[in-house]
Amino acid sequence: MSTGPADTGRPQGRRVAVLAGRGEFPLRVAGAAAAQGASVYVAALSGAADPADYSAYDAKEYRLGQLGRFLDEIKRRKIDEIVMVGALPRPSFGSLAPELSTLKYLPHFARAFQGGDDHLLRGVVSFFEGQGLRVVGPADIAPDLVAPSGALGRHKPSAVAREAIATGFNLLATLSPFDMGQAAIIADHRVVAVEAAEGTDAMIERVAGLVQAGRLKPGKGDGVLVKAPKLGQDLRVDMPAIGPETVARVAAAGLAGIAVKAGSVLIGDRDRLATFADAAGLFIEGVA
């Protein structure tokens, strides 16, 4: 699990590779690792992370098809710990464009691509573990990036919103075995949207559209985005995340707030997110 405290008891000379996708989380995780005295090597994934953002570290850009080259490099550097963090659009197997050094690993991934995101990520984790690497989560390295329990800002859920939150978490737990969305929207005493392949942002915008068209009329204090990992989801490599842009979308959809599973959803800088939520009049509730 990735929700424990940072492991400060590790020996000096700790070497960490950060496989960096999109967004600010990889930078924060790299910073936290370095602050803990680790030697940090950043692999900026092409099209998602810019190596220039990581100029404070030893950083290099890699395509997914350059996996073999990346493995050779971290073995040369005697790195034994890897953290994957940041958004990465689900690639297709066909788009990997493997280099010669990567071809031998393809059979492992061909199967991993035959299923949901969870299945794919399990394949990625088992691959790195099979290479003798320890896979750690962003929250293991930077626990303060994760949603705490309770209200994050000034606003708190109404009684109606608390009911919606309970329904929402119940729904997400029920959907867990299906390896699909990690979010839903409950408003007007019913489930109005469930996330699958479209992603959380598109789901929120869909609800905004229904509200604008008058097909949904959430009352004041009603309407909640719930977001939580699947039961058994590997939080080391697949922790849900919300940020200021989530707050903006939820506010635009006319909803009252956001509920996340405490300790299991990345939120970035807590104070900054609380400020955004306060300004938008939304609650952000971490549910234990």
Added chain:
Amino acid sequence: MSTGPADTGRPQGRRVAVLAGRGEFPLRVAGAAAAQGASVYVAALSGAADPADYSAYDAKEYRLGQLGRFLDEIKRRKIDEIVMVGALPRPSFGSLAPELSTLKYLPHFARAFQGGDDHLLRGVVSFFEGQGLRVVGPADIAPDLVAPSGALGRHKPSAVAREAIATGFNLLATLSPFDMGQAAIIADHRVVAVEAAEGTDAMIERVAGLVQAGRLKPGKGDGVLVKAPKLGQDLRVDMPAIGPETVARVAAAGLAGIAVKAGSVLIGDRDRLATFADAAGLFIEGVA
């Protein structure tokens, strides 16, 4: 249940009120009732059904807010059987605009509006039953409008599609307690869309958009729309339906076919729908 054969054993002088929403189903049900010798009175719901389409019957247009007037009329006509059929956008309580004759019934409906569609429909059924009316389903009157078991047209689901169908029905059963969508799309070995407030058509179009954007790549023979009632859903007043336009949307989304629960989904004219599916290269499978 509404899947039994038409009750031809009823006494002569049977009087049926057809509460008609949008589409062809109300007309077909009215026709079937008349063919069985019933006296048919059609209430064409404003904005959904056109009384002119029902000129072969005794027909009158009603707004939802004219419920009291409608009840007075069917009591005057000694009608004791009512069938509600055809699409009707979920109204808001505020849009009912009740006439004086309807005001006394409002308290019953105020509560029914506080919840999902299922809850609302239960409230409508219990209301009519409380008025001494027998509520029958379109399938009770016209059983040939309902999906049979097996392949409807020439095309049959592939092995991959059969797996997707099993996943999809399993998902819909799991979602049953949440009183929400009755459809989902499974493709590429995963759940890619779940219907909630947006409706089946919007869900199919969302998947079409993901396919066009290259975010989903269903293989040949892969990609299935599954549609089934919720467990315990009252098929007398809430039977899911598909039609030629569903076939067109599913084909445009690049999916391989449609699976419906046999005996529990309205399909209209079987031969016509089979012809559409054959032309589009899709299967339509009724799953027992």
